[in-house]
Amino acid sequence: MQKTQNNRAWFMVLPVFLLVAFSAVLPLMTVVNYAFNDTFGENVFFWVGTDWFQDVLTDDRMWAALKRQLIFSAIILAIEVPLGIAIALCMPKRGIWASLCLVLLALPLLIPWNVVGTIWQLFARIDIGLLGYTLDQLGISYNLGQNATAAWITLIVMDVWHWTSLVILLSYAGLQAIPQAYYQAGRIDQASRWAVFRYIELPKLKGVLLIAVLLRFMDSFMIYTEPFVVTGGGPGSATTFLSIDLVKMALGQFDLGPAAAFSIMYFLVILLVSWAFYTIMVNLDREDVPK
Amino acid sequence: MTAVATALPRRRPARSLSAGTAVSRVALVLYILFLLVPIYWLVNMSFKTNVEILSTMTLWPARPTLQNYVNIFSDSTWYMGYVNSLIYVLMNTVISVTVALPAAYAFSRYSFVGDKHLFFWLLTNRMAPPAVFALPFFQLYSSIGLFDTHIAVALAHCLFNVPLAVWILEGFMRGVPKEIDETAYVDGYSWFRFFTRIFMPLIASGIGVAAFFCFMFSWVDLLLSRTLTSVNVKTIGVAMTRTSSATGLDYGTLAAAGVLTIVPGAVVIWFVRNYIAKGFALGRV
Amino acid sequence: MAQITLSGLAHSYFPYPRGEQDYALKTIDLTWEDGGAYALLGASGCGKTTLLNIISGLRRPSQGQVLFNGQDVTDAPTTARNIAQVFQFPVVYDTMTVRENLAFPLRNRGMDRGYIDARVQAVARMTGLEDRLSRKAQGLTADEKQKISLGRGMVREDVNAILFDEPLTVIDPQMKWELRTQLKALHREFGHTMIYVTHDQTEALTFADKVVLMHEGRVVQLGTPEELFARPAHTFVGYFIGSPGMNLFDASVDGSTAQVGRHRIPLDADYGAQAGRVQIGIRPEFVTLERDGDLPVTLQRVEDVGRHRIVRASLDGMALAAVVPEGVEIPADANSVTFDAGQIGVFVNDWRIAPRGRGAS
Numbered sequence: 001m002q003k004t005q006n007n008r009a010w011f012m013v014l015p016v017f018l019l020v021a022f023s024a025v026l027p028l029m030t031v032v033n034y035a036f037n038d039t040f041g042e043n044v045f046f047w048v049g050t051d052w053f054q055d056v057l058t059d060d061r062m063w064a065a066l067k068r069q070l071i072f073s074a075i076i077l078a079i080e081v082p083l084g085i086a087i088a089l090c091m092p093k094r095g096i097w098a099s100l101c102l103v104l105l106a107l108p109l110l111i112p113w114n115v116v117g118t119i120w121q122l123f124a125r126i127d128i129g130l131l132g133y134t135l136d137q138l139g140i141s142y143n144l145g146q147n148a149t150a151a152w153i154t155l156i157v158m159d160v161w162h163w164t165s166l167v168i169l170l171s172y173a174g175l176q177a178i179p180q181a182y183y184q185a186g187r188i189d190q191a192s193r194w195a196v197f198r199y200i201e202l203p204k205l206k207g208v209l210l211i212a213v214l215l216r217f218m219d220s221f222m223i224y225t226e227p228f229v230v231t232g233g234g235p236g237s238a239t240t241f242l243s244i245d246l247v248k249m250a251l252g253q254f255d256l257g258p259a260a261a262f263s264i265m266y267f268l269v270i271l272l273v274s275w276a277f278y279t280i281m282v283n284l285d286r287e288d289v290p291k
Numbered sequence: 292m293t294a295v296a297t298a299l300p301r302r303r304p305a306r307s308l309s310a311g312t313a314v315s316r317v318a319l320v321l322y323i324l325f326l327l328v329p330i331y332w333l334v335n336m337s338f339k340t341n342v343e344i345l346s347t348m349t350l351w352p353a354r355p356t357l358q359n360y361v362n363i364f365s366d367s368t369w370y371m372g373y374v375n376s377l378i379y380v381l382m383n384t385v386i387s388v389t390v391a392l393p394a395a396y397a398f399s400r401y402s403f404v405g406d407k408h409l410f411f412w413l414l415t416n417r418m419a420p421p422a423v424f425a426l427p428f429f430q431l432y433s434s435i436g437l438f439d440t441h442i443a444v445a446l447a448h449c450l451f452n453v454p455l456a457v458w459i460l461e462g463f464m465r466g467v468p469k470e471i472d473e474t475a476y477v478d479g480y481s482w483f484r485f486f487t488r489i490f491m492p493l494i495a496s497g498i499g500v501a502a503f504f505c506f507m508f509s510w511v512d513l514l515l516s517r518t519l520t521s522v523n524v525k526t527i528g529v530a531m532t533r534t535s536s537a538t539g540l541d542y543g544t545l546a547a548a549g550v551l552t553i554v555p556g557a558v559v560i561w562f563v564r565n566y567i568a569k570g571f572a573l574g575r576v
Numbered sequence: 577m578a579q580i581t582l583s584g585l586a587h588s589y590f591p592y593p594r595g596e597q598d599y600a601l602k603t604i605d606l607t608w609e610d611g612g613a614y615a616l617l618g619a620s621g622c623g624k625t626t627l628l629n630i631i632s633g634l635r636r637p638s639q640g641q642v643l644f645n646g647q648d649v650t651d652a653p654t655t656a657r658n659i660a661q662v663f664q665f666p667v668v669y670d671t672m673t674v675r676e677n678l679a680f681p682l683r684n685r686g687m688d689r690g691y692i693d694a695r696v697q698a699v700a701r702m703t704g705l706e707d708r709l710s711r712k713a714q715g716l717t718a719d720e721k722q723k724i725s726l727g728r729g730m731v732r733e734d735v736n737a738i739l740f741d742e743p744l745t746v747i748d749p750q751m752k753w754e755l756r757t758q759l760k761a762l763h764r765e766f767g768h769t770m771i772y773v774t775h776d777q778t779e780a781l782t783f784a785d786k787v788v789l790m791h792e793g794r795v796v797q798l799g800t801p802e803e804l805f806a807r808p809a810h811t812f813v814g815y816f817i818g819s820p821g822m823n824l825f826d827a828s829v830d831g832s833t834a835q836v837g838r839h840r841i842p843l844d845a846d847y848g849a850q851a852g853r854v855q856i857g858i859r860p861e862f863v864t865l866e867r868d869g870d871l872p873v874t875l876q877r878v879e880d881v882g883r884h885r886i887v888r889a890s891l892d893g894m895a896l897a898a899v900v901p902e903g904v905e906i907p908a909d910a911n912s913v914t915f916d917a918g919q920i921g922v923f924v925n926d927w928r929i930a931p932r933g934r935g936a937s
Contacts, residue, residue, distance in 0.1 A: 009401035012393035013409065016453055019390055023450040024416050027427030087322050090315035103557075103564050104323050107330065110556025114513040114528045115549045122336065123329045128344050128542065130332050161326060184634050185667040187654040189681040189728065193311065199669045199680075222420040225513045243422040247514075250426050263423035270418045 034260030052261035062262060064237070065245040066269075069221060072241060076159050076220040081213060083160065084167025085205070089197070091172055102172075105165045117229025120158040124230070144231060148238035151231045155239055158226060163219070167212045174208035175201060210281045214274055221270055242266055330553070336546035344542045359547035369548065372527035375441065376510070377555070379524070382445035384505040387452040388460075388498060395460035396486070400469065413454040424450065425518045432519055443519045444526070448509045455508070456501040463497025464490075496566050503563045510556060527552055578644040578736040578769065580608040580631060585640030587626055593638070600626050602793045604640070608737070611767045613760070615784035617774060619816070623793045624773045628739050631771070632659045644736055660729040661739040665746060666721030668713040674700070675709040678727050685732075699727045702762060718746045726755070730762060737769040744779065756783055777817055789813050805859070806919075811926045814857045820886060820897045822857040822921075829854050829922055837892045839871050844917040845931030855923045860886065862916035863898035869912035878906065889913070 035052055056062050087105075092098045108116070124144055126132040135142040142150050178201065186196045224243035227233065233240035233248070240248075246266065250259035336344055337359050338352040347353070363369040397403070398410060428447050429438070437443040467490070475485040491498065513528040520526055531548050587601040596602060601623045608614055618624050629635040631642060633654035641650045649657055660681070669677050678696045687695075700706045703723040708716065713724060722743065729738050740759075744752045760783060763770055774780050780787050781801040789797045789804060789812070796810040797803075808814035814822030827834045827841075829850045834841045836856065843856075865887060873889040873896060887898045887906065891913070898913060900906055921928050 003400060003402040005403070006401040007403045009397035009403045009406075012397035013403075015390040016394040016413070016457060017409065019386070019446070019449050020413060020416055020453050023446060024419065024424075026431055027424050028419075030427040030430060031423065087319060090319040090322075099564050101319065101323065103560050104326065106560045106564075107553070107557060108326060110507055110510065110553070110560060112511045112513060112528050112552050114531060115552045118531065118545065118549055119329050119333050122542065122546065123332050128336075128348075130328070130350075133348050161329065165326070179665070179667075181663040181665060181667050184629075184632075184654075184661070185663065185725075185728075187634065188632065188659065188661045190655045190684040191680070192684070195684065199672060203669070203671045218418050222422065224420075224422050243420055246420075246422050247425065256426070259426070263420075267419055267423055270420065271415060274418055 031260045031263050034256045035264055037257070052257040053265070056258050056261045056265065059258075061237075061245065065240055065242050068238075068240065069242045072155070072223070073217055073220045075156055076163075077213060077216055079156070079160055080164045080167050080216055081209070084164050084212065085171045085209075087164070087168045088171035088175055089201070091168075091175075093176070102169070105168055107165075108162050109165050111162075113225035114229050116158065116162050117226040120154065120161075120226070121230045124154050144235075146235050148235055151235060151239050155227050155230060158230065159220065159223070162226070163216060166215065170208040170212045171205055174205040178204045206281070210278070213277055213281070217277060218270060218274060221273070333546050333549050336542060337550045339543055341541060341543050356543075359543040360551075362544045363547055363551065368525060369527075369530055369544075372525055372530035372548075373551065375520075375524045376516070376527045379441040379444040379448070379516070379526070380506055380509040382441055383448040383452060383509040384502050386445060387449055387456045387505045388502050390449075391453055391456035391460055391501065392491070392498075393486075395457045395464055396490070398457065398461045399464035400472070410457075413457060417451050417454050419450070421451075421512070421514045425514060428515060429518050438519065439521050439523050441524055444516045444524070445509075447515045447519055448505075448512060452505040452508055455504055459501045459504060460494070460497055463494045463500075467493050499563055500566045503559060503566070506559055507556065579610040579646075580737060580769065581641075581643040581646070582606045582627075582631075583641045583643060585627075585630065585637050585642070587623075587630060587635070587637045587639075599638075600793055601630075601637070604795050606788065606795055606798065608769060608771065609786075610645075611769055613763045613783065613785045614769075614771045615774060615780035615787045616771055616790065617777060617780040617787055617816075618790035620775055622790045624775075624790055625741055627790070628661070628741055628771065628773050631737070632661050632739055633657045634661075658732075658734065658736050659739060660732055660735045660737075662725050662729040662741065662743045664742045666718060666725050668716075668721045668724045670712070670714040672713055673710055674705055674713055674716070674724055677713050677724050678705075678709075678731050681728055681732055695731050695733070699731045702730070702758060703727045719748065719751055722747055723755070726759075730768075733766070735768060737771060740770065740772040742774055743772075752779075759783065777819075781817075789816065791816075807928070808857070808921065809928050811855060811857065811923050814859075814921070814923075818859060818861075820860055820899075822859050823863065823896050824855050824857045824923070825891075825894055827854055827856045827922075829856070834920070834922070837894075839892075841871070841915060841920070842917050843920055843922070843931075847922050847929065847931050850922070850924050850929070852925045855926075857921045857923060858915045858919060860897040860899040862919040863896070864914045864916070865898055865900065865906055865910040866912060866914060867907050867909050869914045871914065872912045875910060 036050070091101055111119070121129075121144075123129045124132045124142075126136045126142065132142055132144075141147065144151050144154055182200045182204075183196065186200055191199065222243055223241060224247065227239050227241060228244055228247075231239045233244045246259060246262055249255050249262065335351060338355045338357070339349075340354070340356055340358065343349070343353060398406060424447075432438045432440075432443045432447075437446075471489065471493070472485065475489050476482075480489070513526075516526045517529050520529065527548070531545065531552075582604050585601065585604045585606075586599055588599045590598045593599055604627070616624050616627065626635065630637045633642075633649070633652060633656075637650065641648050643649065644657065669680060672680065675696055678699055679692050682692045682695060696709070697706075700709055703726055705720065705723055705727060708720060713721065716724070726743060729740070744755060747755060756779065759770070759772075762768075772780070772783050774783075781804075785800065786798060787801055787804055788795055789810075791810065791812040797808065797813050799807075799809075804813055804817045808817065808822065811822075811824055814824065825836045827836045829835075829843070829847045831848065832843045832846045834843055834856045841856065871891060873891045876888045876890060879886040879888070884902055885900045885906070887900055889896045889898065896913070922931075923929070
């Protein structure tokens with residue numbers, strides 16, 4: 001659409017700008033302030049330069065949390081994106097069953113995150129949870145509190161349970177938008193089911209998949225509530241992801257300086273990786289300029 | 292030549308499920324079962340007594356009881372949790388959509404100095420980990436005297452809901468031809484009258500989808516709402532974490548509270564089920 | 577290549593049609609000769625696309641048979657019918673280059689490389705896509721994308737038929753002429769059976785050797801463009817073909833005279849006595865304006881459309897059009913018209929009837 005040049009449009013954007021600036025810029029300034037200063041309380045600050053950053057960067061604990069976080073996000077994306085596309089392909093295209101499936105699929109997305117954690121914590125307990133009990137009866141050693149592998153698998157299954165629906169809904173919306181003529185052309189050209197997916201469906205899904213990958217990356221990288229409820233970051237620090245580590249540092253130990261420096265780097269990592277995803281996916285083929 | 296329809300025999304066209312379709316239906320059903328089993332377990336527990344929960348392993352309540360729900364509805368710290376949560380969620384939804392509407396209109400219709408940077412900056416706020424903002428928010432709202440109020444949580448959630456609402460609404464508005472605006476102006480409508488009387492009804496489904504997402508992300512958050520509230524505005528999420536850690540054993544009530552948190556979401560999805568897919572597809576890439 | 581026969585074909589989108597009104601296609605018996613260039617013409621929603629999709633196997637008819645060279649293919653899938661089809665809007669595989677797009681139908685059928693390359697080159701030359709072959713299909717204009725679709729339709733040499741579903745809708749007028757001429761040339765060169773769906777009579781009449789005209793789910797006439805013009809089998813054909821369409825008047829017919837209102841109009845043959853709704857039709861091209869002639873009319877206006885003029889007049893309140901060729905003067909005091917008796921058609925309940933002792937068409 002041809003847009004009109006009109007700088008007065010700023011007035012329409014102003015409420016959003018002020019509101020978000022109030023919620024984002026002021027707190028961000030506080031964080032930056034803490035990151036470069038130290039305090040003995042009573043709002044007396046003195047400049048420490050990049051000391052906190054150096055502290056955090058040389059802190060093995062942070063590096064370990066970052067590594068866990070990256071592995072977690074990578075596994076989540078590797079499972080949820082293909083699974084989400086696959087389930088979306090299985091969905092009926094229209095009718096009452098399609099509506100019902102949509103509603104059931106969307107259900108996990110609307111459960112408060114701590115309740116998601118609670119559901120899985122209860123579900124996984126050996127004594128009273130169906131999952132834990134069943135595994136235990138089958139003779140599989142399963143103990144969230146002591147076995148790091150069990151904790152990881154539980155968190156991953158929980159995240160898949162919680163968030164794959166988002167990828168499914170996005171992919172489903174993308175599939176619905178493909179005109180019927182494409183499928184008919186595929187049949188005329190004798191394309192195999194795989195070729196139809198590879199050359200018709202996947203290219204048309206690229207836009208929504210970009211959104212799906214970005215959202216899933218951001219949210220899995222920021223995950224806090226669910227693992228906090230289910231494992232509390234344990235056993236040991238096996239599932240202490242960045243957010244959990246950060247909250248421990250800031251609210252638990254009141255190490256505000258390092259926590260702030262940590263926050264800034266955390267934010268930058270997300271920005272950087274999101275930007276990288278965006279650039280890579282947009283440039284997958286060179287002539288494909290976003291419109 | 293003439294071809295007049297003779298008596299038309301009735302025959303149902305042959306239709307059978309192909310093998311591929313059958314496999315995909317089975318996969319879909321299995322996946323939905325996977326989604327529902329943990330939820331079922333929670334529902335199951337909410338109808339059991341604590342004794343039954345702890346003593347035996349049963350797939351359905353042996354002696355169903357409503358006692359857990361009675362506990363919740365007779366204890367104000369529990370049911371006020373719901374009321375408080377609903378209040379700030381609705382406040383946030385109204386604020387987010389209200390401010391996002393004109394902004395999305397501006398982004399979809401006009402180009403202006405810094406528009407692309409502004410749009411990108413808005414989206415980056417979606418990327419800020421709430422954990423990063425928890426402490427600064429606490430200090431900010433304490434210093435202006437809003438700590439432990441509904442509006443504090445509603446404003447804090449604007450951080451990630453406003454960008455999302457702008458993004459979704461902009462997608463819907465781009466689908467409305469610009470000629471409609473111009474015709475309305477020619478017919479003598481003021482901008483405000485045009486926007487409320489003509490434009491908003493046209494993108495009603497978009498507004499519904501945006502409101503749905505604001506509701507959803509505000510409803511599911513625990514971290515910020517817990518950080519910004521303490522006594523007066525105890526939210527349902529907070530009530531759950533505190534009760535579970537304080538008594539430690541009241542699983543039945545905990546499960547019932549969990550089930551009740553799912554209900555508002557389920558109601559909301561039912562109303563917007565036909566718009567969900569559309570709302571996702573129209574977002575800006 | 578094949579002769580395609582539709583036998584007793586009917587289709588309804590309802591699983592249990594309750595009556596004729598539920599049928600998108602009413603009973604159709606039709607044979608498409610091998611190597612013919614056909615246009616399937618009709619207004620939007622008359623069932624053209626449904627019929628096309630039944631021929632290509634994208635849809636299964638509710639009843640009746642589809643025969644290719646006498647062999648029943650009603651239940652055969654699209655792939656087994658070896659049909660090519662070009663859709664209304666360009667359908668291209670975005671992520672492939674133009675070359676890969678054109679090669680796709682051949683590659684899926686396991687042709688060898690050398691043959692594929694040769695065919696792709698040939699088709700690219702025909703459609704004027706030679707210098708685009710290595711480009712991604714995505715970045716091209718709508719015109720070029722539709723050329724790719726046309727090219728993919730023509731790349732297979734052994735197809736039984738090529739079906740076109742209003743393929744030039746999105747193409748610029750200038751380009752339309754060019755592509756249509758190309759298609760005709762291709763037809764002459766390779767002799768494929770081609771079926772071209774359109775709602776545009778000019779497109780149909782210039783492309784096709786034979787035109788199949790559809791109306792409300794029925795085939796009302798199959799014939800050459802000349803036949804459709806000169807001897808429309810149904811009032812709809814008279815109305816739809818020609819610009820302006822045929823003049824139609826309610827009449828009663830007795831022997832070789834028609835009575836329209838208070839006027840008697842001579843016919844060139846004996847039609848006997850007819851019951852039902854009787855109409856006579858005359859093309860505006862065969863209506864002559866004159867002074868003090870047989871049928872008094874009131875002139876209303878004259879439209880100059882370039883090659884000729886159209887005179888709108890009223891015959892006792894009934895609208896009437898006459899075409900006056902270029903170079904012929906309209907008499908200043910013209911107050912009546914004469915019909916060319918040899919060109920008058922008689923229709924009973926919308927269908928043309930033959931005079932006694934002669935076949936209808």
